[in-house]
Amino acid sequence: MLAKKPPMGWNSWNTFGPKVNEQVVREAADKIIELGLKECGYEYVIIDDVWMLPERDENHRLVPNPETFPSGMKELADYVHSKGLKFGIYSCAGILTCAQLPSSFQFEFIDAQTFAEWGVDYLKYDFCYKPHSFSAHMLYNRISLALRSCGREILLNSCNWGVEDPETWARNTGIHIWRSTGDIEDNWNSIKDIFHKQYEKSCFGAPGCFNDMDMLVVGMNGEGHVGLGGCSTTEYKTHFSLWAMQCSPLIIGADISKLSDEHLAILKNKEIIAINQDEDARPPQMIADWTNKDKFTLVRMLSNNEYAIGIFNLSDDESTVVTSLFDVGLPFDSGLAFELHEVWENKEYGKVCDYLKFTLPAHDCKIFKAKVVKQ
Ligand code: GLA
DSSP, rough: OOTTSOOOEEESSSHGGGGHHHHHHHHHHHHHHHTTHHHHOOOOEESSOOOOOOOOHHHSSBBOOOOTTTTTTHHHHHHHHHHHHHEEEEESSBBTTSSSSSOOOTOOOHHHHHHHHTTTEEEEOOOOOOOTTSSSSHHHEEEEEEEHHTTTEEEEEEEOOOTOOGGGGGHHHHHEEOOOOOOOOHHHHHHHHHHHHHHGGGGGOOOTBBBEEEOTTTTTTTTTTTTTSSSHHHHHHHHHHHHHHTTOOEEEEOGGOOHHHHHHHHHHHHHHHHTTTTTTTOOOEEEEEEEEETEEEEEEEEEEEEEEEEEOOOOSEEEEEEEEGGGGGGOOGSEEEEEEETTTTTTEEEEESSSSEEEEEETEEEEEEEEEEOO
């Protein structure tokens, strides 16, 4: 099964936008290995929009731009594969891509065949310039069937921003990850907005078909194509924690060669990644604070009867977040308690059997791994 767990990797768009080229893709693959990101689970190297020439060839096939991709896609895919990584590419359900280049509408079967010949493992399939008379469901069905009959296993990432309720048809269409909201920007408001907008959709994710909250902006520092403002290290930590708790794909969007040590450490936090990649892939329950929707606790049941508990303060002020363990199914008279280990601080918090109460700085969070033990 593809996407048994949320896919992890790197995508060119957030940093390089339309300036993507072969060199940055090769360098991303090199750095994923050099910096130990592959061992953490990052495996897909994905080229986003603006890799193709404005015209198809005489056989109606898409042609990589020879100025930016002189080796061609087969050779580039071979390079990525030689590192033990997987190769992803981009197209779109409409008549043009979002950057107005040739797209796959009415060429789905030719394009799937071309991608298979190049050695593509992952297709990000966007939604711009879609003819109004075709439903999203139908067009994603079509590319899905094209991929399933192309002779190669290719993961399908639908990027339709939540239009026409993809959570109701993504799974039956064969999509492996579906974007539920618009494009992320490298600033706190964008991160918060995405979380609030798609939270209620997270229950639709499960092995084989996950809700995608968009690529990560961790480590962009306000630079690159969507680097509009930048975030503090605390905000990047909270962003990564939210995506991990929500079972969203973890696709790095920063320039990997420019990551600072502290931002790299966020992306490499093995315990947070393990929560995201937990094989049960159960979505979190939200326990909201009574007073403010920016203060809440996310609780996920993990495999092996463990729990992940995320306490979040998305508000702009230092705040105290209180969570009754009663709401998590743990009455005091059960004789049981949660034994808490905080992942970011790598610190033990001992046993708790009544409530959690933490004062957090603005935009901060705590993520606990919890075991149910005797009081
Ligand atoms: C859309 C997508 C982005 C990116 C661009 C490329 O906006 O949502 O993730 O792929 O198109 O043009």
